[in-house]
Amino acid sequence: MTTRYTKDHEYIRVEGDTGVVGITDYAQSQLGDVVFVELPEVGRSVVKGAEAAVVESVKAASEVYAPVSGEVTAVNSELEGAPGTVNEEPAGRGWFFKMRLKDAAELEALMSEEQYQDYVKSIS
Amino acid sequence: MASPAGAGETLLKTPLHGEHVAAGARMVPFAGYDMPVQYPSGILAEHVWTREHAGLFDVSHMGQAALIGPDHAMIARALEALVPADILDLKPGRQRYTQLLDEDGGILDDLMVARPANPLQDGELLLVVNASMKDADYAHMSARLPAGAELRRFDDRALLALQGPQAESVLARQAPDLASLAFMQGSQTMIGGIPAHVSRSGYTGEDGFEISVPGERAAELWRLLMSDEQVRPIGLGARDSLRLEAGLCLYGHDIDIRTSPVEAGLTWSIQKRRREEGGFPGAERIRREIKDGPARVRVGLKPESRAPAREGTTVTAPDGREVGKVTSGGFGPTVNGPVAMGYVAREFARAGTELRLVVRGKPLPAKVVEMPFAPHRYKR
Incomplete structure (x- = not known):
């Protein structure tokens, strides 16, 4: 199991050809209280770098981009009733959707945990 | 993200x-x-x-300033030439909400006007104006004050x-x-x-x-x-x-130079004598709108789903025809759901009217509701 990160603060935790996508702890702390999450439909094709979901804080709406291309296989319906889970456990119960990867090689362009932590330090 | x-x-x-x-x-x-x-x-x-x-x-x-003149009647009349509220009738120790208007009755800014309780301060009116508008407001007022009246900034x-x-x-x-x-x-x-x-x-x-x-x-x-x-x-x-x-307007969003106090639902802040006498900028338009009703009105909008509708969201009738725009919208923590306000054509302004808010291309059901969304708890 390996986790990769985007510069837009999404993570994808990969097991085999499936990935779990969410936003990072840094992202949730920057957003503040999450009050609404719009998730993609199961079965939808998502494209690396294109909008796949929307996360809304009290102040504003932000797009969540697909870290890699593939097909959505499941969504976290718990977030509909409890969007604050994204703040509480962004890397755990606050995940957004699961996807089947189209091309695992796309992961190589993303950051490792260590690279991402360095990146966050460089922008904050 | x-x-x-x-x-x-x-x-x-x-x-x-x-x-x-x-x-x-x-x-x-x-x-x-x-x-x-x-x-x-x-x-x-x-x-x-x-x-x-x-x-x-x-x-x-926010901008704090005072208008200062020889006595209350003079300074009140000077301000009444710029705002539609009854300032003359403002009692010592009382405060009123009003708007600076342009010649067409558009809102240049909204402000609080207080008359000090202390008789030694007779002839003073204390103002609080919006931060983003203070320089413009002070210039506007200073240029229009009669001789013997002045504006003093409390920066x-x-x-x-x-x-x-x-x-x-x-x-x-x-x-x-x-x-x-x-x-x-x-x-x-x-x-x-x-x-x-x-x-x-x-x-x-x-x-x-x-x-x-x-x-x-x-x-x-x-x-x-x-x-x-x-x-x-x-x-x-x-x-x-x-x-x-609380259903309160934010200047530059819910009210601006393109909106009149009547459209904005602020007619309550124009007291009877001023409605009858006029004598403020845009009086003709404002009195006509009070009498005949304005073409569009600020209303509360309650989305039926959980998705917030933000400022700029298009409001449509159920048949898809555009009837207005959201001017403020977001999540209401006390309501525990999305709330919004905006302007709609008058025929769609009645509480209970079913409308749609177009969020990310999707027409989401919403209803026109009375404001405030959370009840006011002022000590009257």
């Missing part, structure tokens, strides 16, 4: 800037000032705290707001006389040895006070009030969600 835009310009600081930074506030540019948008507890917790206890706001960025004063059901008991511990003030009444008093002009008013829909003090004493007052366990600091984020639930 899309990242927020940064800011590089030089920002002004209020006298309480150091208090915000020390409290761990997230600072953002607002109307040229570096202001706290939230403290570590976050906007939701700050919003709820204000509705249940007492929230302390730094609103020192060195700070303004604090203490809002919420516990505000009265908190403030009464420092200045017992303030408990007897009524909504929109003001008084000059001492709070912990600091000379203050206090009015019972605010921008949250809750009971509360707005406290004007010399800038150099502001931090001392801030700390004194913060020492009460009922008090927590509240940032601009919760200030916005609180006023939205």
Whole structure:
């Protein structure tokens, strides 16, 4: 199991050809209280770098981009009733959707945990 | 995730800037000032705290000034030439909400006007205007004052707001006389040895006070009030969600030069004598709109789903025809759901009317509702 990160603060935790996508702890702390999450439909094709979901804080709406291309296989319906889970456990119960990867090689362009932590330090 | 835009310009600081930074506030540019948008507890917790206890706001960025003339009648008439409220009838110690209007009745800014209680201050009117508009407002007023009247800026004063059901008991511990003030009444008093002009008013829909003090004493007052366990600091984020639930207009969003007070649902702030006599900018249009009804009206909009509809969202009829725009919208923590306000064509303005809000291309059902979304709890 390996986790990769985007510069837009999404993570994808990969097991085999499936990935779990969410936003990072840094992202949730920057957003503040999450009050609404719009998730993609199961079965939808998502494209690396294109909008796949929307996360809304009290102040504003932000797009969540697909870290890699593939097909959505499941969504976290718990977030509909409890969007604050994204703040509480962004890397755990606050995940957004699961996807089947189209091309695992796309992961190589993303950051490792260590690279991402360095990146966050460089922008904050 | 899309990242927020940064800011590089030089920002002004209020006298309480150091208090915000020390409290761990997230600072953002607002109307040229570096202001706290939230403290570590976050906007939701700050919003709820204000509705249940007492929230302390730094609103020192707002413009404080006085119009000064030889007596009340003269200075009141001078201001009445610029606003539609009855200022002549304003009693000592009372405050009124009104709008500076342009020649077409469009709103240049909205403001509070207070007449000091002290007879020695006869001929003074205290003004509080929006931060982003203060230079424009002062220039507008100064250019139109008659001989013998002047506008004096109080740029060195700070303004604090203490809002919420516990505000009265908190403030009464420092200045017992303030408990007897009524909504929109003001008084000059001492709070912990600091000379203050206090009015019972605010921008949250809750009971509360707005406290004007010399800038150099502001931090001392801030700390004194913060020492009460009922008090927590509240940032601009919760200030916005609180006023939205209270149905109150934000200048530059819900009202501006393109909207009249009648369209904005502010006809209540135009007293009877002024409606009858006119004599303010745009009087012809405003009196016509009062009589015949304006073409469009500001209304409350309650989305039926959980998705917030933000400023700029298109409002349509169920058949898809565009009938208006959202001017403020977001999540209402007390309502525990999305709330919005905006302008719709008058035939769609009746409470209960079913409309659609087009969010990310999808027409989401919403209803026109009476405002406020959270009941006002002013002490009348």
